[in-house]
Amino acid sequence: MNWGEIKAAVVAMSHRTDLDALFPIFLKLAEQRIYFGEMNSPKVRCAAMRQSATLADGTQPVGYLEAIKITPSGKPEWPLTYRPLEQMPDASASFTWDGKTLVLSTDQAFPVDLTYYGKLPSPVADTDENWLMANAPNIYVSSLLVEVGRRNLDDAFAAREAANYASSVNALTSYDKAASISGSRLVMKGRA
Numbered sequence: 001m002n003w004g005e006i007k008a009a010v011v012a013m014s015h016r017t018d019l020d021a022l023f024p025i026f027l028k029l030a031e032q033r034i035y036f037g038e039m040n041s042p043k044v045r046c047a048a049m050r051q052s053a054t055l056a057d058g059t060q061p062v063g064y065l066e067a068i069k070i071t072p073s074g075k076p077e078w079p080l081t082y083r084p085l086e087q088m089p090d091a092s093a094s095f096t097w098d099g100k101t102l103v104l105s106t107d108q109a110f111p112v113d114l115t116y117y118g119k120l121p122s123p124v125a126d127t128d129e130n131w132l133m134a135n136a137p138n139i140y141v142s143s144l145l146v147e148v149g150r151r152n153l154d155d156a157f158a159a160r161e162a163a164n165y166a167s168s169v170n171a172l173t174s175y176d177k178a179a180s181i182s183g184s185r186l187v188m189k190g191r192a
Helices: 003-014 020-036 085-090 131-135 137-151 155-181
Strands: 050-055 064-072 094-098 101-104 112-118
Touching: 003 020, 003 137, 020 137, 085 094, 101 112, 131 137, 137 155
Parallel strands: none
Antiparallel strands: 050 112, 064 112, 094 101
16 A cells, blocks of 8 residues: 555544645654554564665664664674673674664774664655555555544544554564575584
8 A cells, every 4th residue: 555545544544534734744653653663662673674784884774773783894704793782882793772873892893784673764755655555565554553543533443553552563574584594494503
């Protein structure tokens, strides 16, 4: 579904025709839930959100959500270990984040290769679509409907849609895990 179709679905499911001016705000709030979660609402993480970059300095890439793996550039077999900032003076082969800046232990240097989860493009025009809208539009629809319920002070509606959202995210997570091993034989590895 594209952004226009998702908005039409939200209007139809909420039985409201006065939402057009609120959609930009609802979209920001819905994507906040999608990317960061809420108390009873899981955040979305899937293979389509995996990105990679080589960092010449410690600046986070635009759209960065969380790191999957950080390695010295060109050495994917040597992942660095996360350490809290206060442990960095004594750490080796490690990294941490100081706000939005990547900090490396003293035995490491830039550039580094970063594999991370990143945000998908936000829709602007009605014809815009991202991977999540095309493959799991129910996540956007239910997340937007939570905002409609909250705006209308309809706690039962918002709670029902929050449950629909959580169910949709869990289904996507389950599908994503299954797809990651699809076609592979499960093999138990012995200790070396």
